[in-house]
Amino acid sequence: MYSEEHFKRAIGNLLSSTEDYDFFKGYFDNKNSPTTTEDLEKLFDTFKENLKEKGKWNNDAEISIKIFNEQSNEFIIQNSGSPLFITNKTKKLNDGWVLDFLTDFEKCKTEDRFAEEVRPRRYKTVTENIILLGVDGKKLSETYSKYSDFNHPLVNYTVSSTLYNSKNYSQGLPILKKAVESISSYPHYYWDSEFGIEGATWSIADLLYLAGNKAFTELDLEGEKYKFLKLLFLYLSRYIYMSKSNIKSIDFYSNRARIVKGHYMEFAGIFDLGINPDIQYISDMYLAYDVAMRNNLTSIPSFMQFMWDSLKMYRHGSHIPNNSGGYQEIEDRTWMELVHDGEIRSIMLADKLFKEFSNHNLNISKPTIDKIFQYIQSNNIDNTQKYMDKITKRRLN
Amino acid sequence: MTVDLRHPLTEGMNNLMTWRNRYSKIEYPEKVVLNIFYRKYTTEFMMPELLSCFNNNVKWPDFNNGYRELKTKYGETAVNKTNGVLLELLKQTERQIGNTSYSIFQPLISAAKAGDKPKLEEIEYAYLYYFLTDESILLWAAFGGTGINKIDAIGKLSGLILETEDILNYGQIEEILGRFCAAAYLNDNYKALPPNV
Numbered sequence: 001m002y003s004e005e006h007f008k009r010a011i012g013n014l015l016s017s018t019e020d021y022d023f024f025k026g027y028f029d030n031k032n033s034p035t036t037t038e039d040l041e042k043l044f045d046t047f048k049e050n051l052k053e054k055g056k057w058n059n060d061a062e063i064s065i066k067i068f069n070e071q072s073n074e075f076i077i078q079n080s081g082s083p084l085f086i087t088n089k090t091k092k093l094n095d096g097w098v099l100d101f102l103t104d105f106e107k108c109k110t111e112d113r114f115a116e117e118v119r120p121r122r123y124k125t126v127t128e129n130i131i132l133l134g135v136d137g138k139k140l141s142e143t144y145s146k147y148s149d150f151n152h153p154l155v156n157y158t159v160s161s162t163l164y165n166s167k168n169y170s171q172g173l174p175i176l177k178k179a180v181e182s183i184s185s186y187p188h189y190y191w192d193s194e195f196g197i198e199g200a201t202w203s204i205a206d207l208l209y210l211a212g213n214k215a216f217t218e219l220d221l222e223g224e225k226y227k228f229l230k231l232l233f234l235y236l237s238r239y240i241y242m243s244k245s246n247i248k249s250i251d252f253y254s255n256r257a258r259i260v261k262g263h264y265m266e267f268a269g270i271f272d273l274g275i276n277p278d279i280q281y282i283s284d285m286y287l288a289y290d291v292a293m294r295n296n297l298t299s300i301p302s303f304m305q306f307m308w309d310s311l312k313m314y315r316h317g318s319h320i321p322n323n324s325g326g327y328q329e330i331e332d333r334t335w336m337e338l339v340h341d342g343e344i345r346s347i348m349l350a351d352k353l354f355k356e357f358s359n360h361n362l363n364i365s366k367p368t369i370d371k372i373f374q375y376i377q378s379n380n381i382d383n384t385q386k387y388m389d390k391i392t393k394r395r396l397n
Numbered sequence: 398m399t400v401d402l403r404h405p406l407t408e409g410m411n412n413l414m415t416w417r418n419r420y421s422k423i424e425y426p427e428k429v430v431l432n433i434f435y436r437k438y439t440t441e442f443m444m445p446e447l448l449s450c451f452n453n454n455v456k457w458p459d460f461n462n463g464y465r466e467l468k469t470k471y472g473e474t475a476v477n478k479t480n481g482v483l484l485e486l487l488k489q490t491e492r493q494i495g496n497t498s499y500s501i502f503q504p505l506i507s508a509a510k511a512g513d514k515p516k517l518e519e520i521e522y523a524y525l526y527y528f529l530t531d532e533s534i535l536l537w538a539a540f541g542g543t544g545i546n547k548i549d550a551i552g553k554l555s556g557l558i559l560e561t562e563d564i565l566n567y568g569q570i571e572e573i574l575g576r577f578c579a580a581a582y583l584n585d586n587y588k589a590l591p592p593n594v
Contacts, residue, residue: 066419091414097594149514150591182588187407189414189590360403366585 023050037086040072066090082351085241092192097147101155104143110134113396124320132391135162144175153179153190153199161206167383169376173210177373179203184231185363194243201235204228205255207372215375224372227362229266230353232259234362237350250291254306256346257284271349278313278327282335283342285310314338399581400554405532406586409525413590422593426509426517429524430502435483437494439475440531441567446470447534448565450541451550463539471535495527495571514592521590522583529579530571537574554578 027043044065051057070090077083112134117127144159156179163172183190183200190196208228216225236256240249260267260277267277285306292303312319314335317326331338356362413429420428440447447467450456457463486492490500502523508516533554540550547564551557555577564570 063419070415070419090418091411092418093414093591094417094594095591151589152591185586187410188588189410 019054020047023047037073037076037089040069040076041089044069082241082347084238084347084350084354087192087194087242089192093189093196095150095152095193095195097150098152098154098195101143101147101152101158104146105140105158108135108139108143110136111397114391115394115396116391122319131396132165135166151178151182152196153183153203154195155199156182157199157203157206161202164206164210164380167380167387169380170382173373173377173380176203176206176210177369180207181366181369183235184228184369185365186357186360191238192242194239197235197239197242198248201232201239201252201255204232204235205259207376208232210376210380211372215372215379219371219375221368221372224364224368226266226270227364229259229263230270230356231362231364233267233270234350234353234357237346238354241347241350245287245291247291247295247297250288250295250297250303250306253284253288253291257281257288257309260284271345275345276327278317279331279338280342280346282310282313282327283339283346285313286335286339287343310339311335399556399578400533400536402529402532402578402582403586405529406525406582409528410588410590412528413521413524417590417593423510425593426506426520429520430499430506431483431487433502433524433527434487434494434499435475435479436531437497437527438483438486439471439479440534440571441494442474442478443467443471444567447538447541450538451547453544453546455544456542457539458543460539460543463542464536467535467539493568496568496575517593518589522587525587526575526579526583529582530575533574533578534567534570537570551577555581 024047027046048057048062048065051061073086073088073090077086077088080086110133114132114134115129116132117129122128140159140162144155147155156175160172160175160179163169164176165172179199180203182188183196183203190200208225213225216222233256236252236259239252240256243249245253257280261281264277267280268275271277271280289298289303289307289310292298292300292306297303298307309319312321313327315326315328316322317324317330327338328335333341353362412432416428416432417425450463450467457466487499490503491498502520505516505520509520537547537550537554540553541547545553548559548561551559551573554574557577559573559577561569561573564573
């Protein structure tokens with residue numbers, strides 16, 4: 001646990017010898033003052049090299065530096081305006097092996113490609129299709145056996161979504177449930193892991209999709225639905241901010257836009273009075289396009305579409321062009337002003353939700369999760385063979 | 398209904414994550430066990446003071462004041478009393494401390510060091526279990542300082558009315574609060590750490 005006293009004691013220990021004091025004084029005099037966690041890591045690496053050169057590097061020195069690093073990270077987080085942007089590497093789960101899992105999962109895919117039309121249609125003039133990739137069930141089972149002990153949300157999400165998307169609910173849902181249980185209450189071990197947050201996000205998104213509004217209404221769990229929506233917004237935001245809007249953030253921005261738009265009334269309440277979720281849609285869709293643009297990906301039509309969706313919502317207040325004047329007239333502000341406002345509001349909401357989460361106010365109990373999954377299971381019957389027959393008719397290769 | 402131990406559980410889980418990053422896979426199991434006993438010996442050293450909270454006098458007007466006071470004393474006892482003698486005490490591997498001894502953990506440490514994942518989880522679970530139990534004992538004594546008796550204080554924490562002989566030592570209260578507070582809370586809220594790789 002962090003305390004000012006621990007931090008000061010750690011500094012005292014680190015500067016205990018005159019030589020070490022001279023090293024740090026020299027380092028800071030060269031205008032290297034650390035302001036970020038990355039700067040701190042650089043400082044410790046330089047200090048480590050310095051000790052190695054002097055032949056003073058040993059286990060004690062390593063532990064001392066690690067403890068000081070822990071306290072420094074805590075200090076930065078405690079004094080940060082928004083801890084959402086910071087990854088505490090001293091508390092980060094060692095889950096680099098997820099890359100091996102993803103490689104193994106890629107090997108499970110077959111060459112088969114199928115198309116399935118999105119219904120109901122979102123656009124008047126465009127037909128959207130989901131492209132489904134074939135997966136070898138036996139290989140998938142072997143891959144899952146290899147990694148199931150880790151109970152990692154991204155592993156559980158990836159495997160379970162493959163199963164229930166092929167209408168194999170009885171095997172897919174228990175794995176999704178494990179993913180949801182591991183991240184739906186505070187504290188959990190994945191807050192500082194990008195893979196963990198990614199798995200957490202898509203697990204909750206799929207749970208909400210599979211359950212639908214009906215489950216929460218029929219089970220009298222409206223309050224829990226709000227908690228799930230808040231958690232989803234929080235995890236989407238956490239990924240964007242912790243990854244510093246990396247290339248994957250395109251998905252996170254665009255899905256945050258869709259979630260807010262898709263649950264308009266709920267988010268009108270979550271954002272608080274006076275904030276129009278459509279403005280958040282305008283903002284996030286543009287920001288998704290912006291990340292795509294910075295990564296030279298706007299030649300991909302669906303990424304370019306984000307910009308058009310944002311602009312259409314600004315000019316027409318709808319996906320469908322009309323003569324209403326949209327938010328251009330209602331708000332009397334420029335498109336980019338609204339994008340900027342939306343971005344700031346999203347950060348403020350995510351911060352507020354993080355406070356709620358870390359005060360344990362968004363925790364969802366195991367019995368509640370059990371009920372929701374029982375509902376989903378009883379309303380979705382395994383239908384893999386029939387589904388395969390159906391999509392095979394639209395095989396692409 | 399049992400006492401809400403969310404903050405101690407958060408602290409315990411944070412500690413485990415920090416130590417996993419701080420120590421090597423070989424060192425880690427032993428360090429966790431060392432910490433279990435660091436806390437346990439500290440609680441035992443404080444036991445006379447904790448039992449003296451139940452002398453029917455009101456020591457503090459508010460339970461929170463008492464808990465804060467006891468936490469401060471706990472920290473001081475750990476640094477001033479336990480820190481210097483812990484390694485010596487652990488050499489007496491069979492010595493009972495509460496309801497356990499270091500010798501029970503030695504095979505677990507060896508197995509965990511050799512890569513036995515379930516045994517490592519057993520150590521991590523034990524750490525959280527004893528952490529929550531020791532915190533519950535401080536809470537129990539804090540209730541005692543408000544003027545209530547030992548059984549009523551257990552009732553406040555566990556929601557249960559127990560018939561038991563007089564509680565005179567660490568082992569007795571550890572068993573009761575461990576079972577009815579820590580284990581009950583972990584049953585609903587425990588999340589296993591993924592295997593250490």
